[in-house]
Amino acid sequence: MTISDPARTGSSPATAPEPAPRDPPRGFDAVETWVFDLDNTLYPAQHDLWGQIDARMRDYISGLLNITPEQAFATQKDYYRRYGTSLRGLMIEHGIDAHAFLDHVHDVDLTNLEPSPRLAAAIEGLPGTKLIYTNGSERHALNVMEKLGIDSHFAAVHDIVAAEFHPKPTQEAYERFLRAHGVEAPRAAMFEDLARNLEVPHRLGMTTVMVVPPGERIDTRESWEFEGREAAYIDHVTEDLAGFLERLGQ
Structure with missing residues (x-):
């Protein structure tokens, strides 16, 4: 697990202002609802779905x-x-x-997406409720979850239709999600591959985890999608989602 470091240094230690203190990253002791984005979060971006x-x-x-x-x-x-x-x-x-x-x-080819027994076991080991929250469709989410072999571990999928087409990262979208599933934000953790989609959850009280695929190349994404990865609203960053969840479930 890696925790982002917001510290910045000035050109002259004698005159540079002290960096603003950062709150310690939120932990998982109180978490009873685990919320996962779908695309590029539950499977590596290299699969190119x-x-x-x-x-x-x-x-x-x-x-x-x-x-x-x-x-x-x-x-x-x-x-x-x-x-x-x-x-x-x-x-x-x-x-x-x-x-x-x-x-x-969402009529895409999932042939190269292989089951992930390790991820399935790690998700199963988390105490509490697990939810998918995606800006995509429920059908796409269910197809991907079934292919990964993780579909039986999730209580529900909250898709763009359930959100009445109000997408992440708007606050209204997250508030609709929390109400729809009776989730208390301070007792929830959110896993996402886009930093901007974690700002509102953190402000609402959720523990936030940024999932960054190892060896990810910027030329495969829009450059602005990389903005915010060092922001204070990112509590944790991991390149290995299964390993991260395994440690939490111990």
Whole structure:
């Protein structure tokens, strides 16, 4: 386990202001609900399921708006950053059928996604309730969970439809999630691969864990997705989710 270090040093120790004190990272003793993002969190980004979803979103937008794939990709990423999901942007800007979009973009090939008995055992060993909270669809989540062999360990999936299409990272989305499942934020932990999706959970009282795939390359993601990884709202960072959970379950 690695804990992010926010300390910064000035050019002159004699004149530089003291860095603001940072609260110690929150622990897990009080945690009774374990909340996991899905894509690139419960499986490594190297499997590139998100790459397939990305391409299908681009093609959908290209056909919908009658623009080139390059223009569609730029539109997709612009909406993703501004609205939380490309879907939310398309709903607001173009009034699309959200369900048709989700069915299209999540029709992906899971052949290379292998079961993870170690992860399944580590999740099973956690005391309390386990939930999936994804900006994707429930069908996609269930397909991935079944392929990984972890589906029997989760009480529910909270997807973008259950969120009434209010995506992470908005506070409204998290508050809807907490109410829907009766979760007390100070008694919950959130696992995510995007730092920006952990800021609100931390502010609400959750223990936050950033999952960073080992050897991850910035050229496979949008550069802004890497922002915030050293922020004070990240309590813990791990490159090995199964190992991290194994230690918690001991």
